[in-house]
Amino acid sequence: MKLMMFSKHLQSLSLAEAGKAVRELGFEGLDLTVRPGGFIEPQRVAQELTLKVRMLREIGLEVPLATTAITRADEPHARETFEAIHFAGISEIKLGYVRYGAFGTLQTTLDQAARDLEQIEALARATGLRANLHMHSGPYTTSNPAFVHWLIKDRDPAAIGAYVDPGHMTVEGGRDGWRSGLDLLGPRITLVAIKDMAWDSREDEKLGKTRWDMKMVPLRRGIVRWPDVFACLRHLDFTGWISVHSEYTGGQSWRDLTVPELLEQTREDLAYLREVMRRL
Numbered sequence: 001m002k003l004m005m006f007s008k009h010l011q012s013l014s015l016a017e018a019g020k021a022v023r024e025l026g027f028e029g030l031d032l033t034v035r036p037g038g039f040i041e042p043q044r045v046a047q048e049l050t051l052k053v054r055m056l057r058e059i060g061l062e063v064p065l066a067t068t069a070i071t072r073a074d075e076p077h078a079r080e081t082f083e084a085i086h087f088a089g090i091s092e093i094k095l096g097y098v099r100y101g102a103f104g105t106l107q108t109t110l111d112q113a114a115r116d117l118e119q120i121e122a123l124a125r126a127t128g129l130r131a132n133l134h135m136h137s138g139p140y141t142t143s144n145p146a147f148v149h150w151l152i153k154d155r156d157p158a159a160i161g162a163y164v165d166p167g168h169m170t171v172e173g174g175r176d177g178w179r180s181g182l183d184l185l186g187p188r189i190t191l192v193a194i195k196d197m198a199w200d201s202r203e204d205e206k207l208g209k210t211r212w213d214m215k216m217v218p219l220r221r222g223i224v225r226w227p228d229v230f231a232c233l234r235h236l237d238f239t240g241w242i243s244v245h246s247e248y249t250g251g252q253s254w255r256d257l258t259v260p261e262l263l264e265q266t267r268e269d270l271a272y273l274r275e276v277m278r279r280l
Contacts, residue, residue, distance in 0.1 A: 008247075010259065179228070
């Protein structure tokens with residue numbers, strides 16, 4: 001297994017500065033944001049992506065994954081983005097999220113997502129890429145491993161994959177749902193995201209009682225059973241890329257860290273992660 005760092009929370013730096021910081025931490029790769037507000041904007045992807053990937057490789061980083069916001073093959077810049085990512089030598093894409101709205105619309109939302117994914121699959125095949133659905137807790141079509149399995153089970157594994165996230169999976173299935181999810185998706189797992197979470201309480205007048213909300217926390221403090229997660233991945237013979245998501249900014253963290261603080265916390269997380277992986 002190789003380790004890369006998700007670049008979203010380093011976007012206050014230049015890409016060169018972010019790359020050097022990630023390499024200094026000991027990562028082998030960078031998970032590059034190619035989406036609105038990311039390091040590379042979709043309308044600039046053809047002009048910028050190859051040059052920036054080359055710069056990162058000169059720093060000593062691989063770019064195994066491009067994180068996009070694409071959910072439909074016919075949306076603006078989708079084909080252009082797929083083609084540019086392939087041309088830059090990146091083989092994996094993370095797709096965007098499809099939101100599940102009003103109660104009673106889940107099945108129609110999943111049906112539409114399946115139709116859209118069929119077109120994404122065709123585009124991925126045409127451009128030699130694999131498009132991956134990232135597990136994400138909350139009102140999304142990828143919040144439940146069974147939804148993701150249903151969406152991808154009959155699709156080409158070379159074109160469509162499952163990007164599992166044990167943190168989000170533990171939030172949605174804390175007792176054993178995360179484990180059954182890894183089991184169900186096992187042969188289709190292409191990427192793994194690393195983040196940890198805990199429950200934080202506050203009084204809620206609408207509920208008339210205590211409300212519990214999820215917060216991002218360091219790997220040593222959260223609810224994810226990382227040794228058990230990696231035992232499952234070993235059982236599945238997973239040898240792919242792992243993306244560390246240091247989501248310690250933006251109001252959903254136990255603390256809102258500055259970039260230097262975030263990098264130091266990532267160093268601690270990485271030490272713990274390597275320790276867990278060595279023990280197996």
